[in-house]
Amino acid sequence: MTTFKRDIAAVVAPATGLTLEAVESAITLPQHEGQGDFSFPCFPLAKSLRKAPAAIAAELAKTLQPPPGFTKIEALNGYLNFFVDKPDFARRVLSEIARSEAAYGDNGLGTGKRTVIDFSSPNMGKELAFHHLRGTMIGNSLSKVYRKCGYEVVRVNHLGDWGTSYGKLIVMFLREGLGEADLSGLTLEKLNALYRSFDAASKQDPGLEDEARRVFAQLESGDGWFRRLWSVFRDVTLDELKRLYSILGVGFDIYMGEAFFADRVDDVVGLLQARNLLKESQGAVVVDLSxxxxxxxxxRKSDGSTLYITRDIAAALYRHTEYGFARCFYVVDNGQSLHFQQLFKVLELMGNEWHRQCEHIPFGLVLHKSEEGNWEKGKTRTGQASLLKDVLEAASEKILGIMAEKNPEVAGNSKLAMEIAVGALVFSELKNRRLNDIRFEWDQALSFEGDSGPYVQNAHVRLCSILRKAGLSPASLASMTLEGIRWELLKEASAVDLIDTLAQFPDKVAVSMESRDPCPLAQYALSIADGVHRFVHECRVLGSSKEKERLLLVAAARSVLGSALDLIGVPAIESM
RNA sequence: GCACCCGUAGCUCAGUUGGAUAGAGCGCUGCCCUCCGAAGGCAGAGGUCAUAGGUUCGAAUCCUAUCGGGUGUACCA
Structure with a gap:
């Protein structure tokens, strides 16, 4: 794509007096038929040339020679429209895809740089709720996108495994008369129940909150029994967490929770003191940011125990010395933006120039309908928010039914049903811009029609199916020879459009990276799927006189669609 | 009050380093399986891009104000 723009710039720049870069960045992709394949708007030239844009375009169209690979240049509405030589375009695009395969779309923007991505980061002792899916899958996708751009990525799960919540759990555990003997059979459900009963009990007895804070302070100062309870609570949660991550296909390089940084907070306090940033206020120790x-x-709280910003400072310092990151991303919901503003400001005041390399990647909240009928942030503890495992289960069950109805060959395949369920849920999270709030409704969450994960997966399935019937494996692109391919035969509108779409993949990867948002890639996967469905509908592949050419396009589309799906975390399945 | 985010078709949303005639899905009206997978394709209806100003040759996109919604705002994370 960029090479085409560069070729255009080489012709336009000398004639207009603009720099190559200026021309290249001004070139756009036209939206409508008859406007060519690349456009250069002549409006900015009107002032310096003291001529109407339409006249400038007309004159340039007359005098300029089409660059290599282009057939003609036309002037329209003040634009200079460039028409590519379709067979040559097909040759260049498909050859590049065939040559690079999974590496197609790679760019070296991040070569030699390291990025830490902190995402998912759930709290221990609580079930993963549906809203955790967003941050988890955005972080998962960004880590893949950044890797594709050449960055070395460190995926960190910054577990919420420290804080007053643990005081609450321990208080309830003891109140219910539980002990060592009950630890072995402990489940995450039970821990969740402890939270709920704490909430209920503290409504009756407000003193419980104080007790929880006191217990946490004891835990932080090293109480052995409390430490033992904490450790079991954490393990129980982690087991269930990893079970869900494996279903989602998400992995982390490091599980390092807040507890790890708890005994580094004294160092943080020392550093803050040395900078003369600390101040006592209402019994607590604060950094004044007024x-x-x-x-x-x-x-530090008035009882001496720490808060999460203290541990976040410690974690940032640790990450910087340990990983020497070029970037450190925090994929955390938008509700925490003040926290991150404060965190980055304190890092700056401490004299860390690298605070600029830290970035909060916020995403919108998942809203639930309250009893009063208002949309608001869901709460796990009150049971208002839906649990992720329940949604996954309901989705895969429904899909199992659809599978039985549509394709007897895969009926009853529950593993496949789960892959489709994951695809559906993940795609619907990522197809919208990350800052949008989402309103959770069961029938919408379980809707698999239209622009959905299954629709995109189905396009991949159909390509695989054609390749299979041709006796080829889905990943057979590399083994296909380009010798003797008659590029001019790929001339139907659906074939031309699909090739055009495939050519845009590298740009979409870069856009997704720059915007730190998987959305452009999800939308792009959708447009490949559109193109695929139209192509296989219009152009018979097997047994056609153009079988060799069309099979190559099928294999190339499969490869690019597979890459796009992988980047957004939607399973690229081969049948459904 | 202040801060962050959102407001585009009846509903859910794309489109945003400013460019030509604002696009999908769902729902609605029809059409297409002796044809590699119909979880599909084709056609139709549906819009003062929240409102009002401003910048510009050009604004859904940038700036300001207003209205509406969500979230946060000192000892939870």
Whole structure:
């Protein structure tokens, strides 16, 4: 794509007096038929040339020679429209895809740089709710996209395994008369129930909150029994967590929770003190941020225990010295933006120039309908938010029914049903821009029609099916010879459009990276699927006189669609 | 009050370093399986891009204000 733009720039720049870069970045892709394949708008030239844009375009169209690979240049509405030589375009695009395969779309933007991506990061003792899927899959996708751009990526799960919540769990555990003997059979459901009963009990007895804080303070100062309970609670949660991650196809390089940083907070306090940033206020130790129009950062509570910003400072310092990151991303919901503003400001005040390399990647909240009928942030503890495992299960069950109805060959394949369920749920999370709030409704979450994961997966399935019937494996692109391919035969509108779409993949990868949003790639997967469905509908592949050419396009489309699906975390299945 | 985010078709949303005639899906009206998978394709209806100003040759996109919705705002994470 960029090589085509560069070729155009080489012709246009000398004639207009603009730089190559200026021309290249001004070139756009036209939307409508008859406008060619690449356009250069002549409007900015009107002032310097003191001529109407339409006249400039007309004159340039007359005098310029089409660059190699182009057939003609036309002027229309003040635009200079460039028409590619279709067979040559097909040759260049498909050859490149065939040559690079899974590496197609790679770019070296991040070569030699390391990026830490902190995502998912759930709290221990609580079930994963549906809304955790968003951050988890955005982080998962971004880590793949950044890897594709050459970055070395460190995926960190910053577990919420420290804090007053543990005081609450321990208080309830003891209140219910449980002990060592009950630890072996402990489940995450039970821990969740403890949270709920704590909430109920503390409504009756507000003193319980204080007790929980006291217990946490004891835990933090090293109480052995409490430490033992904490450790079991954490393990129980982690087991269930990893079960769900494996269903989702998500992996982490490091599970390092807040507890790990708990005994580094004294160092943080020391550093803050050395910079003379600390101040006592209402019995607590804070960094005053009023000069920056922000509430103070609470470093230590009045009972001496720490808060999560203190541990986040410790974690940032640790990550910087340990990984020497070029970038450190925090994929956390938009509700925490003030926290991250405070965190980055404190890092700056501490004299860390690298605070600029830290970035909050916020995403919109999942809203649930309250009893009053308002849309608001769901709460796991009140049971208002839906659990991720329940949604996954309901989705795969429904899909199992659809499979039995549509394709007897795969009926009863529950593993496949789960892959389709994951594809559906993940795709619907990522097809919209990450900052949009999402309203959770069961019938919408379980809707698999239209622009959905299954639709995109189905396009991949059909390509695989054609390749299979041709006696080829889905990944057979590499083994196909380009010798004797008659490129001019790929001339039907659906074939031409599909090739055009495939050519855009590298640009979409870069856009997704720059915007730190998987959405452009999800939308792109959708447009490949559209193109695939139209192509296989219009153009018979097997047994056609153009079988060799069309089979190559099928294999190339399969390869690019597979890459796109992989980047957004939707399973690229081969039958359904 | 202040801060962050959102407002595009009846509904859910793409489109955003400013470019030509604003696009999908769902729902609605029809059409297409002796044809590699119909979880598909084709056609139709549906829009003052929240509102009002501004910048510009050009604004859904940038700036300002207003309205509406979500979230956060000192000892939870």
């Amino acid at each position: 000069a920056f129009d922000m509430p103070p950062a609470l470093i």
